[in-house]
Amino acid sequence: MAKVKVYVTFKDGVLDPQGKTVKNALDKMGYKxxxxxxxxxxxxxxxxxxxxxxxxxxxDEICDKLLANPNIEQYRFEIE
Amino acid sequence: MAKVKVYVTFKDGVLDPQGKTVKNALDKMGYKxxxxxxxxxxxxxxxxxxxxxxxxxxxDEICDKLLANPNIEQYRFEIE
Numbered sequence: 001m002a003k004v005k006v007y008v009t010f011k012d013g014v015l016d017p018q019g020k021t022v023k024n025a026l027d028k029m030g031y032k033x034x035x036x037x038x039x040x041x042x043x044x045x046x047x048x049x050x051x052x053x054x055x056x057x058x059x060d061e062i063c064d065k066l067l068a069n070p071n072i073e074q075y076r077f078e079i080e
Numbered sequence: 081m082a083k084v085k086v087y088v089t090f091k092d093g094v095l096d097p098q099g100k101t102v103k104n105a106l107d108k109m110g111y112k113x114x115x116x117x118x119x120x121x122x123x124x125x126x127x128x129x130x131x132x133x134x135x136x137x138x139x140d141e142i143c144d145k146l147l148a149n150p151n152i153e154q155y156r157f158e159i160e
Contacts, residue, residue, distance in 0.1 A: 001115075007122050008122070009122065009124070019123075022123075022146065022147070025146060026142065026146065029145065029146070031138065031141075031142060032128070033127050033128050033129055033135075033138060034125055034126070034127055034128075034142070035081075035126045035127060035128050036124075036125070036126040037123065037124070037125055037126075038123070038124040039121060039122075039123050039124075040121070040122040040123070040124070041119060041120070041121065041122060042087050042088070042089065042119075042120040042121060042122035043099075043102075043117065043118070043119050043120070044089070044116075044117070044118040044119075044120070045114055045116070045117055046114070046115045046116040046117075047113050047114055047115060048112070048113050048114075048115050049113055055113075058111065058113065061111075062106065062111060062114070065109065066102065066105060066106065066109070067102070
């Protein structure tokens with residue numbers, strides 16, 4: 001069994017309306033120290049098989065095909 | 081300026097319907113090696129001031145009040 005942590009974030013330059021909304025909410029709540037908020041996804045996967053040489057390729061495929069939108073999002077992952 | 085990375089995940093035992101949906105999609109796509117999927121939020125914050133002694137308290141407050149639902153979610157963060 002292996003655990004994989006995937007981080008999906010918007011590419012630089014892509015507008016993040018959810019992050020902007022949270023930023024505005026924080027302003028109104030008085031947290032003026034926060035200058036920017038970007039919101040992404042944090043995905044934890046558990047695999048049946050251990051971390052073999054093919055796992056990295058498999059996770060790349062899964063990210064490209066399902067977890068991230070390659071037009072506007074980037075991803076990185078850690079295999080544990 | 082400091083950067084803060086916040087990870088918000090469901091507490092253990094809380095059902096994650098979005099994760100379940102992704103798990104089912106992966107099954108149908110043939111990725112039988114993936115046994116469990118849990119989906120959370122990954123939030124990046126940038127602050128005006130540097131990482132002082134009060135920043136940890138401020139981020140805890142922001143997580144409790146806005147970023148995480150303390151009833152069903154847990155969070156952790158890293159200050160860089």
